[in-house]
Amino acid sequence: xxxxxxxxxxxxxxxxxxxxxxxxxxxxxxxxxxxxxxxxxxxxxxxxxxxxxxxxxxxxxxxxxxxxxxxxxxxxxxxxxxxxxxxxxxxxxxxxxxxxxxxxxxxxxxxxxxxxxxxxxxxxxxxxxxxxxxxxxxxxxxxxxxxxxxxxxxxxxxxxxxxxxxxxxxxxxxxxxxxxxxxxxxxxxxxxxxxxxxxxxxxxxxxxxxxxxxxxxxxxxxxxxxxxxxxxxxxxxxxxxxxxxxxxxxxxxxxxxxxxxxxx
Amino acid sequence: xxxxxxxxxxxxxxxxxxxxxxxxxxxxxxxxxxxxxxxxxxxxxxxxxxxxxxxxxxxxxxxxxxxxxxxxxxxxxxxxxxxxxxxxxxxxxxxxxxxxxxxxxxxxxxxxxxxxxxxxxxxxxxxxxxxxxxxxxxxxxxxxxxxxxxxxxxxxxxxxxxxxxxxxxxxxxxxxxxxxxxxxxxxxxxxxxxxxxxxxxxxxxxxxxxxxxxxxxxxxxxxxxxxxxxxxxxxxxxxxxxxxxxxxxxxxxxxxxxxxxxxxxxxxxxxxxxxxxxxxxxxxxxxxxxxxxxxxxxxxxxxxxxxxxxxxxxxxxxxxxxxx
Amino acid sequence: xxxxxxxxxxxxxxxxxxxxxxxxxxxxxxxxxxxxxxxxxxxxxxxxxxxxxxxxxxxxxxxxxxxxxxxxxxxxxxxxxxxxxxxxxxxxxxxxxxxxxxxxxxxxxxxxxxxxxxxxxxxxxxxxxxxxxxxxxxxxxxxxxxxxxxxxxxxxxxxxxxxxxxxxxxxxxxxxxxxxxxxxxxxxxxxxxxxxxxxxxxxxxxxxxxxxxxxxxxxxxxxxxxxxxxxxxxxxxxxxxxxxxxxxxxxxxxxxxxxxxxxx
Numbered sequence: 001x002x003x004x005x006x007x008x009x010x011x012x013x014x015x016x017x018x019x020x021x022x023x024x025x026x027x028x029x030x031x032x033x034x035x036x037x038x039x040x041x042x043x044x045x046x047x048x049x050x051x052x053x054x055x056x057x058x059x060x061x062x063x064x065x066x067x068x069x070x071x072x073x074x075x076x077x078x079x080x081x082x083x084x085x086x087x088x089x090x091x092x093x094x095x096x097x098x099x100x101x102x103x104x105x106x107x108x109x110x111x112x113x114x115x116x117x118x119x120x121x122x123x124x125x126x127x128x129x130x131x132x133x134x135x136x137x138x139x140x141x142x143x144x145x146x147x148x149x150x151x152x153x154x155x156x157x158x159x160x161x162x163x164x165x166x167x168x169x170x171x172x173x174x175x176x177x178x179x180x181x182x183x184x185x186x187x188x189x190x191x192x193x194x195x196x197x198x199x200x201x202x203x204x205x206x207x208x209x210x211x212x213x214x215x216x217x218x219x220x221x222x223x224x225x226x227x228x229x230x231x232x233x234x235x236x237x238x239x240x241x242x243x244x245x246x247x248x249x250x251x252x253x254x255x256x257x258x259x260x261x262x263x264x
Numbered sequence: 265x266x267x268x269x270x271x272x273x274x275x276x277x278x279x280x281x282x283x284x285x286x287x288x289x290x291x292x293x294x295x296x297x298x299x300x301x302x303x304x305x306x307x308x309x310x311x312x313x314x315x316x317x318x319x320x321x322x323x324x325x326x327x328x329x330x331x332x333x334x335x336x337x338x339x340x341x342x343x344x345x346x347x348x349x350x351x352x353x354x355x356x357x358x359x360x361x362x363x364x365x366x367x368x369x370x371x372x373x374x375x376x377x378x379x380x381x382x383x384x385x386x387x388x389x390x391x392x393x394x395x396x397x398x399x400x401x402x403x404x405x406x407x408x409x410x411x412x413x414x415x416x417x418x419x420x421x422x423x424x425x426x427x428x429x430x431x432x433x434x435x436x437x438x439x440x441x442x443x444x445x446x447x448x449x450x451x452x453x454x455x456x457x458x459x460x461x462x463x464x465x466x467x468x469x470x471x472x473x474x475x476x477x478x479x480x481x482x483x484x485x486x487x488x489x490x491x492x493x494x495x496x497x498x499x500x501x502x503x504x505x506x507x508x509x510x511x512x513x514x515x516x517x518x519x520x521x522x523x524x525x526x527x528x529x530x531x532x533x534x535x536x537x538x539x540x541x542x543x544x545x546x547x548x549x550x551x552x553x554x555x556x557x558x559x560x561x562x563x564x565x566x567x568x569x570x571x572x573x574x575x576x577x578x579x580x581x582x583x584x585x586x587x588x
Numbered sequence: 589x590x591x592x593x594x595x596x597x598x599x600x601x602x603x604x605x606x607x608x609x610x611x612x613x614x615x616x617x618x619x620x621x622x623x624x625x626x627x628x629x630x631x632x633x634x635x636x637x638x639x640x641x642x643x644x645x646x647x648x649x650x651x652x653x654x655x656x657x658x659x660x661x662x663x664x665x666x667x668x669x670x671x672x673x674x675x676x677x678x679x680x681x682x683x684x685x686x687x688x689x690x691x692x693x694x695x696x697x698x699x700x701x702x703x704x705x706x707x708x709x710x711x712x713x714x715x716x717x718x719x720x721x722x723x724x725x726x727x728x729x730x731x732x733x734x735x736x737x738x739x740x741x742x743x744x745x746x747x748x749x750x751x752x753x754x755x756x757x758x759x760x761x762x763x764x765x766x767x768x769x770x771x772x773x774x775x776x777x778x779x780x781x782x783x784x785x786x787x788x789x790x791x792x793x794x795x796x797x798x799x800x801x802x803x804x805x806x807x808x809x810x811x812x813x814x815x816x817x818x819x820x821x822x823x824x825x826x827x828x829x830x831x832x833x834x835x836x837x838x839x840x841x842x843x844x845x846x847x848x849x850x851x852x
Contacts, residue, residue, distance in 0.1 A: 025767035034789070035776050041593075042784035049638035077698045109770055171611050179617040182626055192630040198637050278850055332686045334849045349847065356689045367684055371605035382694075383597040384688050386590060412608075 012152035022117045029066035029122060037133055037210060040196065052202070053195035053224050056136050060222040061193040063135040065214060068149075069116035069123035072185045072214065073156050073179045076164030084167050092255055100161065100249045112153055116199035140224025144230050145221035149174045151237040156213045156246035159184065165248060168255025189215035195224060205234075209240040268436065268468060269306035269329065274299050274338040276324050276492075297307050298324040299335065300492040308435075311462050311469040313483035315503075315582045322472045323464040323490045326438050330360050342436065356385065358436035361425055363441035367499060368413040375409040378431060385432040392431065419450030426457065437461070439471045443478055455481045476572035490583045493559050500572070507575040507582070511550060512568050513540045518561030536543070536563070541570075592692065598698035613704055622709025624657055628715055631779065631817035644781050648669030653779040654716025655735065655803040659742025660775055661709035667747045674753035674763035682847060683731050693840055696754070723811075741826030742802045744833040746771065749797070751836030757778055758843030761777050774799045781808070798832060798850070801825035 015022060037059045044055040053061060080103070083089040093099065126135035138145070144217045163180065185191060188211035194202050197264040205211055216233040219225045225233060276299040281292070299321045306312055318324050326335035329340055331347035331354045342345060348352045361367075368377040382392045389577065400406050403423045410417060416424065429437065439458070443451045453525040459482060460465045471482060479486060479500070486503055488496040496506050513528075516536045524530060524540065527547030538560075542552055549567055556562040570578070606613050631653060635646040664671065675698060676682055685695045717736075720727060727735070753767040774797055782790045782800040793800040802825060809817050809822040 021765065024768075028768060028769050028773070031773045032776065034675070037772060038785050038789060040779055042780070043634060045642060046638060051637055168679045174612075175615050178615050179622050182619070182622050186626045186629065191626055192633060196637055197633045201633065201636075260846055327683070330687060332848065336849075351686065351690075352689045353652070355687050360687050362683075367687075371608055372601055374679050376601060376604075379596055383594045384690055386594075386689075423687055520812070536827065543769060 007109075007201050008062055008116070011109060014118050015113055019117075022114070025070070025114075026121050029118065030125060031065050033062050033066040033122070033126065034133070036066075041132060043052045043196075048222055050199045051196045052199070053193060053222070054081040055132075055223040057132060057224050058193055058196060060135045060137065061189075061195070061218050061224075062124060063126035063191070064218045065190055067119040068115060068127075068152075068214065068218075069190070070118060071111050071153060071156055072181070072190055073111065073163060074181045074185075074186065076160055076162075076167055076173075077103060077110065081162050081167045081174070081177070084170060089259065094257065100252045101258055102155060104161045104245075104248070106159040107164065108153065111156045111160060113207065136223075137221055140225055141220050141225070141227075141230065144227070144234070145217055146218050148217035148230065148234050148237060151234060151241060152213045152217045155209065155237060155241050155244060156242060158248055159209070161215065161217050162244060162248040162251055165251035165255050168252075184210050185214075185223075187211070188213045189218065193218070195219065207236070209244055212237040212240040266308040267305050267342070267344050268308045269304075269470070270327065270339055271305070271325070271340040272303050273326055274302045274325065274340060275336050276321075276328065276333065277336045297492050299328075299338075301338065302336075302489065302492070302494050304487055304494060304497055306468060306470065308468055309466045310485060311458070311471065311482050312487040313479040314470055314472040314489065315479065315486055316489035317583065319577065320489045322489060323440060324492075325489070326360075326440060326470070330358060330438055331355055333428070335535065350551070356432060357434055357436065359432070359437045361422075361429045361437070361439050361442055363439075365446040366413060366421055366425055367428055368421070368424060369416050369456060371412055373412055374405070374416075375423075377413065378409075379429055380472060381431050387432055390534055395431055399430055400465075402460075403427050404453075407425035420448050422450065422454065423457075426454070427468050427567060430461075434467070436468045436470070439469060439473075441473055441475075442471070443473065443475050444565035451475075451477070458482060476576060477564075478493060480572055488579070490580075495583075503572075503579075504569055504575050507570075507578040509544065510541050511544055511549065512570050512574075513542060513549075513556075514538075514566040514568070515540060515556055515560070516563040516565070517556065518563065520560070527553065528552055589829060594690070595694070595698045598695075599701035602656050602700050606840045615797035616704035617707045620661075620704050620709075624661075624708045624711040626652065627776070628711065629780065634847045639674055643813070644714065644811075645722070648807065649780060650715045650719030650722070651735075651807055651810075652781060652803045654712050654714075654719055655738050655807070656775050656778040656799065657712030658707055658716060659712075659739050659802065660746050660771070661705045661707075661712055662739070662743045663746030663750065667697065667703045668700035668745070668751040669698070669706075670697040670747075670750040670754035672700065672712075674757045679756045686848070692753075692844055693837065707805055724841070730804055731810055733812065737826045738802050738806050741829030742799075744829035745797075745799060745802060748829070748832035748834075748836035749774075751833070752839050755836065755839035755843040758847050770797055778803055781813075783808075785815075794797070798825075798828035 040058045040062070043057065044051075044058070045047070048054070052056065080089070080092070083092055095102070110252045123135065126133070129135070163177050180246065187205055187208060189195075189205075189211065193203050194211060197205065206215060212233075216237050220230045275297070278296045278298055280294045280296050286532065302321070302325060303346065314322055323334065328335050329342060330349055331351040334348040342354065343357055345354050345357075367381075368374065369380065372380075378396055382389070382396075403426065405420070405423050405427060408420055408424060413421065413424070426442070437458075442458075446454065455478060458469060458471075462482075463467055469482070471478065473479060484499060486496070486500060486581055487494060488499065488503065488506070496502060512531070515538050517538050518536065525547060528540050528542040531541050533539070540552070542549075542558075553562070553565055556565070602608055605735075628650075631649060632646065635641070635649070641649065660815040676685075676696070680693075685692050688695060747772055749767065752770075753764060756764050756767070762807055774793065776795055777785070777789070784803040785793075789798070805815065805817065805822040805825045807813075815822075
């Protein structure tokens with residue numbers, strides 16, 4: 001626990017150096033939150049359609065997805081990409097500890113530390129907003145939701161490591177890193193809450209690993225899932241986490257082997 | 265002689281905002297006086313060295329004269345135009361080379377950069393082709409024309425940059441540290457080129473540099489600036505005199521230890537080699553030699569003016585003592 | 589005429605440098621396409637769930653979306669030099685521009701022509717075509733012209749925004765991320781009919797950053813919607829883009845004046 005706190009403190013101090021960028025990011029997320037919430041209010045004015053969220057839940061979902069915007073795996077570890085290009089990767093491969101765990105640790109910090117400023121800021125503001133724009137959390141589900149959010153972060157870091165592994169295949173790796181995150185974040189509910197999509201589509205998407213990063217915790221936190229549904233979603237998150245970790249490890253190892261054979 | 269550059273009482277004052285110490289601390293402002301009343305004039309066909317320590321106001325002056333910067337007060341005319349008031353017309357008539365920066369397009373072959381400049385300066389196609397051919401031959405860059413600029417060595421790039429700044433046949437050339445970072449061969453060829461340009465085509469050159477060999481090779485007249493003020497306008501000898509007019513006596517002496525007369529000081533001693541600095545105003549050269557012969561067991565002696573580098577170092581030291 | 593020739597000489601040379609890094613160019617184009625495709629898919633999915641949006645059909649909204657994205661893609665392709673202007677200032681390369689016998693605005697404009705914005709351009713054009721194809725009757729000639737003028741007005745407006753953002757660099761020396769709220773937020777907002785928003789938000793996009801006047805007013809007239817304005821205002825609306833660009837030009841001039849009296 002103490003190690004964790006020390007780590008968090010260092011990360012927070014680092015983030016404070018990018019204060020201006022963090023504030024600009026938060027302002028952007030706030031503005032987009034308002035726009036999305038306004039659009040959903042307008043859609044709901046004509047009835048809930050096929051959505052399985054109430055309007056208040058949809059609005060709350062918007063705020064949470066904006067606050068966790070930087071948790072999404074927007075790319076692999078960029079410095080590794082740079083190392084692959086200029087050959088410094090050889091040093092990275094020579095380090096004793098397992099490449100995958102090392103990268104996974106760094107991916108986790110990359111995905112969580114930006115939230116130290118953004119998430120609390122957005123939560124506080126959106127909790128204080130007037131009526132139809134206010135964030136409303138399902139208090140009894142908070143513990144489960146928080147746990148599920150943690151699983152989401154672990155999943156997102158696993159995807160980040162997987163993306164980093166694809167950098168071993170330079171051009172195609174960069175292609176994957178540029179395009180996959182945008183599609184993935186859509187499938188995760190970052191652009192439109194999955195609960196607002198047509199029923200058949202939404203049910204299919206909730207089985208995928210992308211939903212395990214974002215939609216699962218958000219659905220629980222806004223109170224759109226009962227205990228049973230929440231536990232089911234979390235079980236799926238754990239399953240996907242195991243699968244993504246295994247896949248990531250396989251990709252990183254295959255890449256490293258390819259790299260060694262070619263002599264860097 | 266026709267006067268083509270005239271600067272009168274140029275003053276430039278900047279307000280520099282410091283970085284905030286913390287998010288809520290007020291921003292501190294500092295007033296920097298980059299130029300505090302600089303006046304000089306340059307005649308057609310001169311090569312003038314513009315010297316001074318870093319931060320003295322050299323590039324501020326060049327920026328004013330090239331039309332980039334509007335001074336706080338004072339005036340300047342170049343070809344009877346005020347540069348900062350008629351920027352576009354003015355820059356057509358001048359060439360500018362910054363040693364540390366290129367004006368060429370990084371990813372494009374050199375020839376393409378030249379062609380773009382022809383478009384930007386709206387040059388007559390035939391005259392441009394002719395000028396380009398001449399300059400390329402003169403600077404010997406024919407082999408480089410198909411190479412992207414990013415692949416050139418510094419010396420090659422500088423030669424191309426110089427050609428680029430002359431494509432529109434300017435009558436004045438501002439050179440800012442043109443030889444910085446160049447190898448000896450490139451420096452020599454660059455100097456020869458500038459000298460020919462001046463002699464054969466009468467192009468006026470204002471040269472700022474820290475390389476005293478550039479000055480020695482090219483300039484008969486120098487301007488010395490310090491802390492925004494003009495300290496000297498004269499010849500290289502004037503510069504040496506300003507630095508104190510000290511002489512250096514290199515002597516081979518047998519004795520390890522010997523007294524020196526007033527007005528002389530030992531600068532270094534290695535084996536039998538002694539370097540003695542003296543001031544001819546208070547101590548005549550023959551007196552010193554006589555003294556050394558009597559007291560130090562003199563074998564051989566050589567008396568020289570100090571190098572320009574030493575002169576400048578002495579001058580900058582003096583400026584530091586006077587003003588800082 | 590000569591200015592046009594110089595523009596093409598400069599812009600095409602920039603295109604040639606982009607083509608030297610072909611793989612990265614292709615990736616950027618695809619990435620640009622996919623990014624806007626996700627937004628379009630989101631809109632389509634919402635309509636699939638909810639059926640309609642306060643009297644606007646998917647086709648009509650596709651026209652709104654198409655106009656604003658087409659405009660933005662064109663403006664970004666043309667005005668990329670302004671988007672990257674912070675670097676020019678920071679690296680001290682603005683002096684170089686002042687040493688050349690051309691207006692600085694012209695030189696920055698001509699310095700970049702970003703081909704990868706074809707991605708969003710194709711996507712926006714596709715949506716526009718889709719929306720128009722879904723209209724009950726084909727367009728009259730005058731309606732087509734109105735649309736073209738709208739797109740043109742949008743290009744001018746976004747160029748004005750880019751120009752404001754670049755001009756701010758003369759004071760801040762760094763790119764103000766806050767402008768992204770206006771550009772990307774504006775695209776997001778104007779992809780839907782403005783009458784769905786609260787009054788303050790609607791007024792903001794009608795009068796302050798008049799994006800709505802470029803697609804919403806004319807489209808509303810085209811589709812016969814109720815407007816709180818007289819019909820003729822829709823025909824004047826695209827002028828707002830020109831007015832906004834003029835504002836950007838004034839800001840640029842003030843910035844250059846400041847630069848030339850402070851040297852940094």
